[in-house]
Amino acid sequence: MDKKEILSHVDHTILATTATWEQVKKLCDEGMKYGTASVCIPPSFVERAANYANGELKICTVIGFPNGYNTTAVKVFETEQAVREGADEIDMVINLGMVKEGDWAAVTEEIRAVKAACSGRLLKVIIEACQLTEEEKVAACRAVTAAGAEYIKTSTGFSTGGATREDVALMRANVAAEVKVKAAGGIRSWEDAQAFLDLGAERLGTSALVKLALEEDK
Numbered sequence: 001m002d003k004k005e006i007l008s009h010v011d012h013t014i015l016a017t018t019a020t021w022e023q024v025k026k027l028c029d030e031g032m033k034y035g036t037a038s039v040c041i042p043p044s045f046v047e048r049a050a051n052y053a054n055g056e057l058k059i060c061t062v063i064g065f066p067n068g069y070n071t072t073a074v075k076v077f078e079t080e081q082a083v084r085e086g087a088d089e090i091d092m093v094i095n096l097g098m099v100k101e102g103d104w105a106a107v108t109e110e111i112r113a114v115k116a117a118c119s120g121r122l123l124k125v126i127i128e129a130c131q132l133t134e135e136e137k138v139a140a141c142r143a144v145t146a147a148g149a150e151y152i153k154t155s156t157g158f159s160t161g162g163a164t165r166e167d168v169a170l171m172r173a174n175v176a177a178e179v180k181v182k183a184a185g186g187i188r189s190w191e192d193a194q195a196f197l198d199l200g201a202e203r204l205g206t207s208a209l210v211k212l213a214l215e216e217d218k
Helices: 003-007 021-034 043-053 072-084 096-101 104-117 134-147 165-174 190-198 208-216
Strands: 010-013 038-041 059-063 089-093 122-126 151-153 180-184 201-206
Touching (some): 003 190, 003 208, 010 021, 021 043, 021 208, 038 089, 043 072, 059 072, 072 104, 089 104, 104 122, 122 134
Parallel strands (some): 122 151, 180 201
């Protein structure tokens, strides 16, 4: 796969707590220049970014981020606001406390509620795989599938680990065929990107690949 095609699978990301509008605007410029799948940005910048990109770039934002322990009502409200302000894609964090309690019915219902609030936009569900046992990862795959989300996502990038090849392979094997996989966290080279795509990831959450492309274009 050539680099242009790899970049078409990238959610070009800035989620630092110190992110400014100038940085987000630059991210959008880079996303449009390199044809990334989307830019993934903090919710407070969605409306400005959507107006700035003017339909030339998909705008993705995060919900319940990065800890996932907001109430379902708050996650639904965040999602509705993001959609209203122009978000095309939503990346939500599941409630890990519910996971640790084994309350998979509640996990599934929360994902389903956020999916309804997406009003047809893509929903990617972050399971924070580095915090889960193997059994919990498999159960999370089933919950995401049952709730009707379009994607399962490995990581926030704000916890103890990011995407691993083993987790991507496990997710691909345990979600339904129509559910796609997003690898995020620690993807820093073209080789990493290709490896995750070869394992069945459809999206890659990273800022490093566009930086590499910019350096190579100098």
